[in-house]
Amino acid sequence: MNPLTLEIPSRKGQVSPEEWQTRVDLAAAYRLVAMFKWDDLVFTHISARVPGRHDEFLINPYGLMFDEITASSLIKIDAQGNKLDESPYDVNPAGFTIHSAIHAARHDAQCVLHVHSLNGIAVSAQKGGVLPISQQSIFVLSSLGYHGYEGVALRDDEKPRLVADLGPDNSFLMLRNHGLLTLGATIPDAFLNMYLFETVCTIQVRAQAGGGELIPVDPRIIAGAQQQAKQVTRGVGGGALAWPGLLRKLDKADPGYRT
DSSP: OOGGGOOOOOOTTSSOHHHHHHHHHHHHHHHHHTTOOOTTTTEEEEEEOOOOOOOEEEEEEEOOOGEEEEETTTEEEETTTOOOOOSBOOOOOOHHHHHHHHHHHOOSSSSSEOOOOHHHHHHHHHHTTSOSSSSSHHHHHEEEEEOOOOSOOOOOGGGGHHHHHHOOOOEEETTTTEEEEEEEHHHHHHHHHHHHHHHHHHHHHHHHHOOOOOOOHHHHHHTHHHHHHHHHTTTTTTTHHHHHHHHHHHHHOOOOOOG
């Protein structure tokens, strides 16, 4: 479906310039998730804080495919998941159970990104989890938590366990038998973290399929991974470096997210 046929009124000019920019970046993240084929029809989520509002968030309208999301179609909600915008669409309650728990506990998280990618779920079902077998894996392993599967995330009593398993500083969370979750101080950072996470899982699945003995990375290298990442990205964050190019790539293929 062409997103323009959804006839969603533009919110540009009705919200602050800062909120509009966040809406554009968040819509871009949804479209990029679809472009990289990490989406699961309409069943996962990316949330972002409304600038200047610690208790207001933007999230996808339940029922729109990720390649249909636009800046104006995103729904503003409060910390309980109640809609603050007029919209004919609902918000997936399971989605915001996870996101609200993390946003409430991790005030450094501007954006929380959760996917049900095939390779991510495959690795989440492996007892050993992420293996230290690639350069990419060292950055994930240095900031990774695991959360055991408790069924569809609908119960508030799961939130403290989810937050504890993520930890106070980690940027990656593997949801066992379920999928992958990343967070970031910006939308670009959360997206880049997910790109890295899914790449790590894809490499692992392919390496295991080869059937040969795998060579692990020295744990001392993993211990220094965060410092190495700062050097590689010159201290500005990998998301800031990659995001302009990702937007150029998206604009060539599908600029409708900006509406």
